[in-house]
Amino acid sequence: MGKAAKVLDNLKKDLPYENEINFSKTKRVFDNSKVESHSAIIPTYLMPKSLTTDEEIVYNSIKNRFIMQFMPVAEYEETIITTKVNHSDIKGIFLSKGKVQLIEGWKKVEKIESKDTFLPNVNINDIVNIVDYNMTSHVTKPPKHHTEKTLLRVMETCGKGHEDENSEEMMAAVLSGFSIGTPATRAETIKKLKDVGYITSQNKNLICTELGKKIVETFPVKQLFDLEFTGRLEKTLSDIEKQKFSKENFINLIVDFTTKSVNTIKGDKDIILNEVSKEKREIEVLGKCPVCGHGIIEGTKGFGCSNWKNGCKFVIWKNDKFLSTMKKKPTKTMVKTLLKNGVVQVKGLTSKKGNKFDANLRYEKNPDNDYFSWKMEFINTPQNQKSNV
Numbered sequence: 001m002g003k004a005a006k007v008l009d010n011l012k013k014d015l016p017y018e019n020e021i022n023f024s025k026t027k028r029v030f031d032n033s034k035v036e037s038h039s040a041i042i043p044t045y046l047m048p049k050s051l052t053t054d055e056e057i058v059y060n061s062i063k064n065r066f067i068m069q070f071m072p073v074a075e076y077e078e079t080i081i082t083t084k085v086n087h088s089d090i091k092g093i094f095l096s097k098g099k100v101q102l103i104e105g106w107k108k109v110e111k112i113e114s115k116d117t118f119l120p121n122v123n124i125n126d127i128v129n130i131v132d133y134n135m136t137s138h139v140t141k142p143p144k145h146h147t148e149k150t151l152l153r154v155m156e157t158c159g160k161g162h163e164d165e166n167s168e169e170m171m172a173a174v175l176s177g178f179s180i181g182t183p184a185t186r187a188e189t190i191k192k193l194k195d196v197g198y199i200t201s202q203n204k205n206l207i208c209t210e211l212g213k214k215i216v217e218t219f220p221v222k223q224l225f226d227l228e229f230t231g232r233l234e235k236t237l238s239d240i241e242k243q244k245f246s247k248e249n250f251i252n253l254i255v256d257f258t259t260k261s262v263n264t265i266k267g268d269k270d271i272i273l274n275e276v277s278k279e280k281r282e283i284e285v286l287g288k289c290p291v292c293g294h295g296i297i298e299g300t301k302g303f304g305c306s307n308w309k310n311g312c313k314f315v316i317w318k319n320d321k322f323l324s325t326m327k328k329k330p331t332k333t334m335v336k337t338l339l340k341n342g343v344v345q346v347k348g349l350t351s352k353k354g355n356k357f358d359a360n361l362r363y364e365k366n367p368d369n370d371y372f373s374w375k376m377e378f379i380n381t382p383q384n385q386k387s388n389v
């Protein structure tokens with residue numbers, strides 16, 4: 001705390017609002033009971049010398065945040081002005097809602113532009129002049145798409161009071177643990193939804209995909225889509241931290257909820273959400289295994305028997321030594337023909353001398369063990385004779 005005071009003394013020198021900065025040890029600034037896994041970043045008393053533009057932006061933002069805490073609280077009045085036009089043809093009254101700033105306080109530091117409408121200071125029964133007027137018509141629009149920024153905001157508060165970034169209600173929500181994840185994990189959650197394909201981004205907007213819509217419409221455990229429900233779980237976790245709720249009770253609640261949910265999902269009818277990806281995953285059978293008759297499928301290192309779990313060892317290696325001396329790798333087509341006919345004609349093999357030739361290849365079981373080896377038969381083609389293998 002002594003260190004923070006010294007830093008502040010250094011930083012406030014020559015600022016136009018220097019005399020409004022006062023070091024204080026109030027609980028609003030230093031609250032050890034709220035220290036959790038993510039601590040605050042504050043500047044040190046070393047003054048930076050040569051910062052790049054980007055570094056300066058980051059440094060100033062940290063510095064300003066630090067200074068703001070020791071400035072007076074900004075104060076304003078929530079105001080509604082009711083105006084009646086003094087003309088018999090114009091009926092009704094006009095309402096102007098907005099704020100009247102009383103003390104600028106910490107907002108001076110960054111001249112924070114508020115989206116609030118500031119109203120002039122008027123008194124009841126004041127008579128004012130109409131300077132200008134015009135009529136506009138409006139059509140209501142559906143709410144805008146979320147951007148990553150606005151979605152993070154909603155996650156922070158579980159949908160509570162997100163209209164006003166600095167509202168007490170929102171701060172209370174964040175501080176009481178009523179929020180999804182931590183600052184470090186929220187962005188990761190959004191990335192996961194993108195990776196799975198439930199959402200996608202268009203420019204800055206986050207759009208729900210068809211797959212995302214389907215899962216929301218058909219998934220039977222509706223609580224998992226309920227912000228309030230998730231918020232309550234997170235709140236309980238933070239209550240456990242504060243020893244207001246017992247770990248055992250929470251685990252019981254979760255086990256109970258999970259068991260019920262899994263049973264609901266099991267009892268629900270099967271709905272195919274994404275047929276395309278299912279087709280993709282379907283494995284192509286290239287032919288019958290000459291040993292056991294099961295299907296041969298392509299793996300990363302070779303074409304092998306799908307019955308390998310039961311011990312069938314049949315495999316055609318992709319980096320087979322015999323073939324690679326002739327600069328050949330087994331292809332899917334080659335394997336298919338070989339399995340069907342027991343022999344395959346391979347074109348464009350390379351001899352030791354570097355000549356190209358064709359040959360018939362067989363893949364036969366060794367008489368003395370369970371492994372297979374390639375057998376080659378030359379074909380008497382004009383090309384082969386010419387090249388003199």
Ligand SMILES: [Zn+2]
Binds near residue numbers: 292294312
């Ligand atoms: Zn087999």
